[in-house]
Amino acid sequence: MRRTASLVLLAFAVFFAALAPLLRWYAFPHLARIPANQYQDMVLEARDATLLDYGTMRAKKVSKVTIVQTLKGDVEAAEKIEKTAGRPVVVWDSLSYVQGPDGKMVSKVPERYIFDAHSQDPVHATGEMVDGDPVTREGIEFKWPFLTQRRDYEYFDAQTRTTGPIHYEGTRTFRGLTVYYFEQTVPWTKVPMPKTMPVQGITPESVARTGTTRWYSTVRKFWVEPVTGAPVYGEEIHKEELRGGSLLGDRAKVTAFAGHVKMREDYIEHTVALVKHNRTLVLALTSYVPRTSLALGLLLLALALCLEARARRPQSPEPSGTADPAPVTT
Amino acid sequence: MRALIAAATGLTLALALVLGISALGSPSGRTSPKPLLTTVPSHP
Known part of the structure; x- marks a missing residue:
């Protein structure tokens, strides 16, 4: 027995x-995979920002600029790409919609981001783009991999369409969660005009004919929960300028946007609860x-x-x- | 010999359970009908 x-x-x-x-x-x-059908929105705000008035072509102080960012998983596209990629794939269609204090659109930039559902490695397939321009991403965007490590990562910058290091700057505590703090500085870089301009009749092509160019610089900050790899908070010190050309008259440059962009409080609370x-x-x-x-x-x-x-x-x-x-x- | 069979049974059951659960995975679901937002939502 x-x-x-x-x-x-x-x-x-x-x-x-x-x-x-x-x-x-x-x-x-x-x-442990990102669901292919994920839908998520995020609101960020820049208070006391500087914004270009396209009527006068002069920069002016505004009370608030709001950025609405939506991510939406395209399940059918993911299933199609999975057949050739041979691994689980997520296809995110995103829209960064920027709105001025009067509620009018300042810019809207769509993206298609394709990546491995577990490792977060980029997957290259037809349709990968930023604002209609085909791109081949390297590194991560929006989210870190599960079990994030205390090291630098390569992060894709949608404005410049390039990848650069985002540095691990230490471990912090954010609203009761242990998080890794990452920071990336993008130096002043010439970037394309958005395809959708805030004033009717002005197109990227018409601006290009005047010889005026768009420049951008940012300091990007993320507080990342390491187990899930999800950012629980983010900030960006974002600057944009128009430089040269006949559009600016005798001025060498004018600020198109400058602001300290932060997540809205209710979205921080929601994100922290979800990540926990x-x-x-x-x-x-x-x-x-x-x-x-x-x-x-x-x-x-x-x-x-x-x-x-x-x-x-x-x-x-x-x-x-x-x-x-x-x-x-x- | 009986101990070896008992150990092999345990190992097989563990393998079957984990492979089964992993194969089932999580359902991919359907693409959300909600649009990409062009208005500021009042709450998450």
């Missing part, structure tokens, strides 16, 4: 001990369940060995009664 019990315990011990590495190194990469929830799910796969499973496996193995040892111990003969000591004779 003891030997059967020890064999059953041994089977369970191996089951739980094997489950630990299988969950961590096989199930985790297969299960997702963090628990990822930790369950990478830490909680594998560790518990391994401990249980070792415990059951010890129990199985103990039972087996007791089963193998030779049985002592039954006592036949108390033997009276023999009388001592002299």
Whole structure:
């Protein structure tokens, strides 16, 4: 009976001990993935910003500029690309819609970002673009990989259409979460005019004919929750200028936009709550369940060995009664 | 020999469970009908 019990315990011990590495190194990469149908919006604001008045072609101070950023997963496109890519793919269509204090559109820049659903590596396929221009991204954009490391990453900048390092600057605490702080500085770079201009009749081509060019510089800051790789907060010190050409008259340059862009408070709270929830799910796969499973496996193995040892111990003969000591004779 | 069979059974069950769950994965769902926003939402 003891030997059967020890064999059953041994089977369970191996089951739980094997489950630990299988969950961590096989199930985790297969299960921890960005959903292909994700839909997410984000509102960022730049208070006391500087904005170009296209009527007078002069920069003016405005109370607030709002940026609405939407990400929407295209499931059908992802499934189509997956067939040739041979790995799980997410296709995000995004729109950065910038609105002035009067509610009028300042700019809108669409993007299509295609990437591996688990590793976050870019996947190159037809349709990958920024504002209608085909691009070949390197590095990450919007989100870091699961289990983010304390190191620099390559980050794609949509304005310049180039990739540059985003530096790990230390570990911080943000609203109760341990986060990694990353920062990227994009130096003044000549960038294309947006395809959609804020004034009707003005097109990128008509501006180009005047010889005026658009320049951009930014300091990008992200507070990233390392388990999920999700930024819980972001800021950008963003500057844009128009330089040269007949459009500016005798001026060498004019500020098109300058502002310190920050996430809106209600979106920060929403993002932190969402990331805390997702963090628990990822930790369950990478830490909680594998560790518990391994401990249980070792415990059951010890129990199985103990039972087996007791089963193998030779049985002592039954006592036949108390033997009276023999009388001592002299 | 019986111990080896018991260990192999445990290992096979663990493999079957993890491979099964991983193969099921998560459903990809359908593309959201919601549009890319061109207005400022009042809340998340």
